[in-house]
Amino acid sequence: MRLRAFFFFLVFSSWFGVQESDAASVPKNSRILQVAQxxxxLEESSGLAFYDGFFWTVNDSGNSNAIFKVSKSGKRVHEVKVLNAENIDWESLAQDESHLYVADTGNNLNRRRTFTIYKIPWASLS
Structure with a gap:
């Protein structure tokens, strides 16, 4: 009985203790625009980079080891197969001036023990 009372106390106190934070809020006067579809x-686009006037994206697990170059209007312009790379569960992209990074870090069933980051020169994606 005490355990049940303690549980309800925790739920009740945490419910009233939660405060709305403005840290992650978009200001009310912001204009949110759809820029591409x-x-x-791109069945399960996972990760997005913008470089040299184009979007770059990858498909999630169960898809090929390809990186897609997409126009600002959302049309697929180019598909690049990444040799010596396996798409176990590609999740996100990062970039710097000279490289695109693909994070193969998905772990939906918590069974993976190793993860990979692929570093790809922008010049090889042209």
Whole structure:
């Protein structure tokens, strides 16, 4: 009985203790614009980079080891297969001036013990 009372106390106190934070809020006067709508070939786009006037994205697990170059209007312009790379569960992209990084870090079932970051020169994606 005490355990049940303690549980309800925790739920009740945490419910009233939660405060709304403005840290992650978008200001009310911001204009949110849809800038592109990707075509159906990008079945499960996971990660997005913007470089040299184009979006770059990858599909999530169960898809090929390809990186897609997409126009500002959302049309697929180019598909690049990444040799010597396996798409176990590609999740995100990062970039610097000379490289695109693909994070193969998905772990939906918590079974993976190793993860990979692929470093790809922008010049090789042209």
């Amino acid at each position: 990707f075509d159906s070939k």
